[in-house]
Amino acid sequence: MKQRLADYVFLFLVASAIVALDQACKLLVRVNLMQDEIFHPELWVSQYVRFVHLKNSGAAIGLLPGFGDIFMFLSALICVAVLYYYARIPHQQWLLRLSMALVLGGAVGNLVDRMQQGYVTDFISVLNLPVFNLADLSVLTGFILLFFDLWRKEQRKGMTQNAAPKGGESGNEEHSGRNLTSYTSLEDARSG
Template sequence: MLPIWTALLVLAADQATKAWVLARIAPWGTVPVLPGVVQWTYVQNRGAAFGLLQNQTLFFIVVAVVVIAAILYWLPRLPGRAGSARLALGLQLGGAVGNLIDRLRWGYVVDFVDLEFWPLHRWPVFNVADAAIVTGTALLVLWLLADRDAAPDPVQGPGGGGN
């Protein structure tokens, strides 16, 4: 249940913050939060990070549906010791659903977290869903690396077999 609760928490936080941004920030465009560090900047993201693949809404909808289906397929197949992988997939699932809702509703994703400090001054504006997806991906990579190191080598067997 950890991944589902995580996904629901991410989805709720994502949609609540986007609703707040639409009501409070969108009319002004940008509102300083901590000058020189972070500001809220309302952005209609019609592509991917760094302005890639602009106006490819259908492509992003299809990718999101495939990713969501893959996560839902793999979740019940994870080994019992895979708590961090379950958390990672929950973060990714909640983020993917949050951004999918935006694309289906408006045709774009609402982004608003704008980091101003160096070296991230040119970092793309993002949202809670994006942060959850990136964090989940990092956790999943760490889990895969740690699990690979702990697992026996399928060629060498459990004892290794070094020179």
């Protein structure tokens, strides 16, 4: 019980930190930059990263503009799904729990924007990529960690299947005409 409570405290602390940071950054952008205004930080960084105030009524990175209500519903659905699924994650699977916390924090961050303003404030422009915000970055990072965790489990599963004896062998059968279980030491096996 205490372990499960600690897991949920972790979920809500990480998600709350993401929401707070995301909302604080969006507020700074809305207060200090006019719509579509671009801020170039230090000279050497500005060729890679810029801050621009964009109103996004669509999905992450500006996809499907004008479908804000649908994305508000999807964000709420993602939050419910994360909370439901999180209860089923074993405590030892910290990477999976972290990925769910990142997804929840990002989904809530953008959901707050949609509920308060009807759109999401995007402000990070890197190279020529679409403009995004910290909530988008959190969701993306969460899904990357989720897929990495699934890939890692598949790799481990494949390694254990390859290490297991094939064709129903138990590993104690005859090998080269000798019964391996009858030896008491490596030296006996070599001389046998």
